Amino acid sequence: xxxxxxxxxxxxxxxxxxxxxxxxxxxxxxxxxxxxxxxxxxxxxxxxxxxxxxxxxxxxxxxxxxxxxxxxxxxxxxxxxxxxxxxxxxxxxxxxxxxxxxxxxxxxxxxxxxxxxxxxxxxxxxxxxxxxxxxxxxxxxxxxxxxxxxxxxxxxxxxxxxxxxxxxxxxxxxxxxxxxxxxxxxxxxxxxxxxxxxxxxxxxxxxxxxxxxxxxxxxxxxxxxxxxxxxxxxxxxxxxxxxxx
Amino acid sequence: xxxxxxxxxxxxxxxxxxxxxxxxxxxxxxxxxxxxxxxxxxxxxxxxxxxxxxxxxxxxxxxxxxxxxxxxxxxxxxxxxxxxxxxxxxxxxxxxxxxxxxxxxxxxxxxxxxxxxxxxxxxxxxxxxxxxxxxxxxxxxxxxxxxxxxxxxxxxxxxxxxxxxxxxxxxxxxxxxxxxxxxxxxxxxxxxxxxxxxxxxxxxxxxxxxxxxxxxxxxxxxxxxxxxxxxxxxxxxxxxxxxxx
Numbered sequence: 001x002x003x004x005x006x007x008x009x010x011x012x013x014x015x016x017x018x019x020x021x022x023x024x025x026x027x028x029x030x031x032x033x034x035x036x037x038x039x040x041x042x043x044x045x046x047x048x049x050x051x052x053x054x055x056x057x058x059x060x061x062x063x064x065x066x067x068x069x070x071x072x073x074x075x076x077x078x079x080x081x082x083x084x085x086x087x088x089x090x091x092x093x094x095x096x097x098x099x100x101x102x103x104x105x106x107x108x109x110x111x112x113x114x115x116x117x118x119x120x121x122x123x124x125x126x127x128x129x130x131x132x133x134x135x136x137x138x139x140x141x142x143x144x145x146x147x148x149x150x151x152x153x154x155x156x157x158x159x160x161x162x163x164x165x166x167x168x169x170x171x172x173x174x175x176x177x178x179x180x181x182x183x184x185x186x187x188x189x190x191x192x193x194x195x196x197x198x199x200x201x202x203x204x205x206x207x208x209x210x211x212x213x214x215x216x217x218x219x220x221x222x223x224x225x226x227x228x229x230x231x232x233x234x235x236x237x238x239x240x241x242x243x244x245x
Numbered sequence: 246x247x248x249x250x251x252x253x254x255x256x257x258x259x260x261x262x263x264x265x266x267x268x269x270x271x272x273x274x275x276x277x278x279x280x281x282x283x284x285x286x287x288x289x290x291x292x293x294x295x296x297x298x299x300x301x302x303x304x305x306x307x308x309x310x311x312x313x314x315x316x317x318x319x320x321x322x323x324x325x326x327x328x329x330x331x332x333x334x335x336x337x338x339x340x341x342x343x344x345x346x347x348x349x350x351x352x353x354x355x356x357x358x359x360x361x362x363x364x365x366x367x368x369x370x371x372x373x374x375x376x377x378x379x380x381x382x383x384x385x386x387x388x389x390x391x392x393x394x395x396x397x398x399x400x401x402x403x404x405x406x407x408x409x410x411x412x413x414x415x416x417x418x419x420x421x422x423x424x425x426x427x428x429x430x431x432x433x434x435x436x437x438x439x440x441x442x443x444x445x446x447x448x449x450x451x452x453x454x455x456x457x458x459x460x461x462x463x464x465x466x467x468x469x470x471x472x473x474x475x476x477x478x479x480x481x482x483x484x485x486x487x488x489x490x
Contacts, residue, residue: 147413150477152408153406153408155404157402157405157410159400159402159414163398163412163414165396165402166412166414167408167410167411168410168411169404169408169409169410169411169477171457171477172457172474172476192457192459192478194456197452197455198454198455201454207442207452209439209443210443212439214416230418231416231417232395232413232416
């Protein structure tokens with residue numbers, strides 16, 4: 001079973017105060033980039049993997065999605081997601097993406113934000129999602145970028161000329177990474193970008209777009225602290241489709 | 246016109262002594278990975294973009310390619326490539342990839358090793374290659390990895406815990422990078438991995454494989470200095486195909 005850090009009370013308290021949890025999608029600077037990668041939502045059956053508080057699930061219904069199934073491992077998150085909607089076309093379920101099975105061909109869009117890097121068996125998950133999508137269905141997801149995750153101690157440093165830099169080491173050594181983020185020893189799984197994309201291709205997806213989030217000039221003007229995201233890629237955004245047979 | 250550093254005498258002298266120039270393909274540790282990405286070569290019409298001394302061009306003919314057109318900007322390289330073969334099915338030509346035009350549908354495989362990062366207008370080049378390929382044709386190329394190229398001064402450093410690391414900065418700032426490598430101010434063009442893949446997708450290619458070269462255990466045992474290539478990706482290897490219409 002995946003580590004369920006989100007039900008750790010200290011973690012949950014800190015996490016819940018993040019701008020993206022307080023303000024929802026508009027608190028996530030990568031949201032405009034994700035939005036531009038999403039297919040039209042009208043009439044779509046959507047599964048939201050790692051739905052958290054359900055911000056995206058609710059937004060997709062507002063955009064006309066026929067139904068949204070939100071999945072999360074965290075009882076805390078699902079409890080609040082359920083409390084925040086009375087929409088009968090949104091269903092929330094507690095489940096572990098390591099073992100989740102979905103019905104075949106039941107969805108038109110699988111969406112996931114910042115969740116898959118907690119999953120150890122990415123290949124299994126991607127194969128399961130591929131089966132769960134109808135022909136011409138789409139998969140759009142974001143993860144922490146492997147350049148952000150790779151190092152044994154990821155943090156800003158100055159290089160020997162004083163240039164603010166992000167150190168990369170152990171990039172090709174895939175597997176567990178533990179970081180302290182609201183709690184000690186949060187467990188993530190590092191995979192190279194090649195491994196991530198090749199798993200998708202091997203499971204039958206066609207890659208449509210690969211974005212390494214960088215803030216726009218306007219975003220940096222509004223939130224100067226975002227400028228450092230120009231230095232190293234923190235987030236990887238991928239869209240892919242399941243071709244009709 | 247692209248910078249033609251290869252005809253700088255100092256550069257050429259140093260470059261010609263690299264193991265991969267002295268020993269050819271077996272001097273390039275990424276060669277087994279490239280080879281596994283290549284389609285069967287029998288009967289194929291191949292264009293080798295940035296062919297250098299022609300090591301790969303000759304190898305492809307040995308594997309049964311019907312013809313190979315080798316292209317390089319460097320007179321020095323092409324002169325030696327021509328001197329090293331009497332095969333009438335290998336043709337070498339001096340040309341600049343910034344402006345090269347190839348006949349439409351004339352090739353089954355476009356191959357390029359460590360050349361495209363010298364090209365400013367990657368999108369134009371990829372569109373031209375797409376047109377030059379027959380339906381079901383393949384494109385296989387390697388470039389310096391954007392993580393390797395991004396920093397203003399790319400070099401090994403120790404992080405503040407003494408861990409050997411590769412600093413990344415300016416990753417999202419695309420464009421010129423100048424490094425000193427056998428000569429001062431060698432000019433390369435940094436593009437994010439997303440930009441590279443999206444240009445290919447936008448020009449009509451399907452991405453088949455994305456590899457970030459890492460040495461195998463056997464390679465590290467044989468050449469211990471390769472171990473550092475596990476720390477950060479130095480080379481990006483991509484294969485793609487032009488789908489039949």
